[in-house]
Amino acid sequence: MSTTLRDVARLAQVSVKTVSNVVNGYPHVSDGMRRRVEAALAALDYHPNRAARTLRTGRTRVLALTVAEADGVGVLARAVVRAAARHGYRVVIDPVDPECQGVATPPLSVDGCLLLTDLPAEPPTGGPPVVRLGQATAGGSADRVGIDHARATRDAVDHLVATGRSRIAAIGVAPGQPSATIGRQGYAEVLRAAGRDPLPGHLQQVPADQRSDGYRAARALLSQRRRPDAVVCASDALAIGALCAAADAGVRVPQDLAVIGVGGSEEGRWTRPALSTVAADPAFLARQAVARIVARIARPDAAPVTVVTPHTLLARESTRTSTSG
Amino acid sequence: MSTTLRDVARLAQVSVKTVSNVVNGYPHVSDGMRRRVEAALAALDYHPNRAARTLRTGRTRVLALTVAEADGVGVLARAVVRAAARHGYRVVIDPVDPECQGVATPPLSVDGCLLLTDLPAEPPTGGPPVVRLGQATAGGSADRVGIDHARATRDAVDHLVATGRSRIAAIGVAPGQPSATIGRQGYAEVLRAAGRDPLPGHLQQVPADQRSDGYRAARALLSQRRRPDAVVCASDALAIGALCAAADAGVRVPQDLAVIGVGGSEEGRWTRPALSTVAADPAFLARQAVARIVARIARPDAAPVTVVTPHTLLARESTRTSTSG
DNA sequence: TTGTATGCGTTATCAG
């Protein structure tokens, strides 16, 4: 059995309350008392029991970063961990497995969730408060923090046009996974706004946000009669798949095809050619998200807020101007 | 306030104990009673309070997968989540941030830890039980589950020799991070066993297990007077860095240089050329690891166990025989 | 088969 406040109190010859006061940094404790208690604390190697504390206070001081796919979250996770630490919160990544949905696995005991996945569509009422991450589209009952994805796509297309591309295709995820969506209408609008024509069959809507989906979509694109000379992908995972498809098809990037993603993932820095991408500043995004969830925990019934974080286009090799190739 | 057992008991006109029995699937409950209780449970949308349950039972039914770097853990995490679900456990990924070490952030309340990092060197006594993952080197007080890393390295080298390579270099992580280590002595032994000479300067020991470290090490290797024609890396992250370094230096893989890693990461399937690697079966490894930690939770004082899981060499493009290039 | 009562380790309320 681990040592409790009572053990410490007994050793230090004080009441439980006094020990608790010392542990929690309560200011009105006399010096002598404090030292006596601290000595006992150290001697017994006391660690507060989280469950008891949580039961009593109703708070865990733990935040969940809920993700569908743990694979590319390194950068964001680190940023969130640091941002949360400033507020005294710990962060765990909660990888939801679609196959385990039904299985009776105990729910997590956390004060709030940062949802990087689009499951569930609507967070259950009664559970901990939720902030959606990744795309700041207003609507829905939850707070949202993320870049303006439509705007990011537009910036990507503008960049492709500016670097001399004209037949610009797109790969998005079919509705249901908004974080990586490029809609049919959005595709047409964006292209027209950039002074280019949307080409029939040049928008691929894939079922999931995976590298393999990007691969298949890009293969389809590259086998068309009017082959695109650029493809904008709704996520970096899709873009990396597209990069591989091009390589396997003998299509040179960036000479014959430009590829750009959205997300600013670390992995995109380590492909060859390196992947151009539209990225949010992860530290900024994480700070906003943590600030939101902390505020929401404090006032659960406040009106939902949407925070749009700025994004930057990172032009790397995969979209280098084709005239030099 | 959320609904408690008492609320349900009141509504169903039974005692708290009976409700508890129903919730926990206690068999000796009469049918009528059970239905009455279940109706009340549903009507009030009852969810047990985790903290209270944990305080009472001393168990959280949550396992932590503790990692230093969340970036490449997707495959393993999924496998662990599934393996744990069979035992009624939930899994969270605990990303430890070296910069947050000092900060007063609350400890996690879990029943056990699967350590994929080498920090801390010795898990603190008194905390939850620990199983080390990734390399099954005996010694130390903790259980271990993983492949035989020395053997994996040997298999990689054998494969390189079999495919016609002779000047075989290596990139490992300097002592302190055993999961990605290729020692000085090990390097020499392995090469001699494979009938090749260890060349001076052909073992690079890098400070951390990152793509950037692999990149720098490979650059150094490629600028040497006797340039290697193959490099075996202690991890896939290092190997991917090496792949990039070769590309940037204009060295063709696999024609001029073969590259192989260890780990079987998903990312390695999506580089071009695709990365050859020595991989454990993640599902098998996860099952072993979860079985270990569950056993350890049940009997904390049993003697530590080391489980060696089998590995397979996945020969992909990055080590294709050079005669065809 | 079901109800009553106790305690898990903390924090918070209230006297002293």
Add this chain to the structure above:
DNA sequence: CTGATAACGCATACAA
């Protein structure tokens, strides 16, 4: 400034 003491919500020994 410090000490008793009462919850927090649940599971269980024991009684009925």
